[in-house]
Amino acid sequence: MARMKRPGPLLTLLAGLLLAVFMLTLNATTGTKNASSSSPEASPSATPQASPPPTGAPSSSSPPPPSKSAPPNADYAGRTDDNSSAVAVSLRGGKAIAYFCDGRSKESWLKGDVKDDGTMKLTGKHGAELNGTLKDGRSIRGTVDLGGQRYAFTADKAVKPSGLYRATATVRGAKLDGGWIVLPGGKQVGILDRDGKPAAAPTIDPQTGTVTVDGQTLTASPVTP
Template sequence: MKHPGPLLTLLAGLLLGLLTLTLDATAGTSRASSSYQVKPPSPAPTSSTASPAPAASSPSPSPSRITDASYAGRTDDDSSSVAVSVRGGRAIAYFCDGRSEESWLKGPVPADGSMRLTGGHGAALNGTLRDGVRIRGTVDLDGGHYAFTAPRAVRGSGLYRATATVRGAKVEGGWIVLADGRQVGIVDREGTPSSAPRVDPETGAVTVDGQPLTATPALP
């Protein structure tokens, strides 16, 4: 009878080898599973130097426009009259006491309604157009200082002017017609002023030294 020792030893060695291979395979699978990680997708790169969208620019406001109109009124001391005609951002004014004191002035009128008009011999008118219905200001002339208010002229009132040659002499006349129908004017004959005859505000007709003339609205 043969001894089973060697055969059992061989079988035991085979079983041990199979067991070792099985354990190695299991361990390898476990290591492979634990070492494999799913990486999350990288976020899209952002540019730190991206320029912001330009802000929408609002349109610049249009400057207001002074309405073309005429204004006529009296000084606060009721000694004289002042009339101003505004056209196209410019103005012409006339100061007159109806006897011997007069001055023509002119200058620009900014969008805010302020005005500084100048005339001969240092004459100056400083005023402000208020709400488009009146001009409040002052006139400085020959050392005198006159505050005035000139409401917006109605039909027939306002500032009139006539220039002509009468009997060989240059004649220049200025008239201020107020809303109540009163008139103040001076006719200058070669540097000699005197009270002006009445003018018809509807037609501008006036007679100076026997000669008919036509006065027209004074414009800048």
């Protein structure tokens, strides 16, 4: 009986090539799937996140500016630049009252508000007007318009008994209205009005405010707004 021949080397080589092609094809397919599954577009974690607000950002609202306080309560007295008259001003709670007097026949009472910056516009009868500015709480510099004339003045801060005084009364049927300015140093300028007729006022005692008019003792009191 004749014996069968073994497969030749050619068959063995062919089988090895087929196996190699199969393995390469399998690896290529697996790599493509893995790459597709790892794509950022398919991953839920790829959704963009909102950035946190920056810290230390300036506030859109600015704090209100500090409010100014009203000028302090005080009294001021002085003379006009031409030395013809005296002016006194009393400040209380943002209000002011002033008295202009030449000590003979010309006088005016004025009043109004004082602004936080120390400026004031005070008005009186017959168009009288005082415009002034408080300087560092030590003095008032301004003008008085009265009877068609303008008087520039400086009134320094007054310490009692200096300041502004007034007395009203009826004596022997006559209505009396007196105003006095006691200047620093003690000098007085005042007018006493009897039933609308002005004249130089008698001297008051600045410590007590007493004054004698037509034999009757009156008391002049410090004037405040």
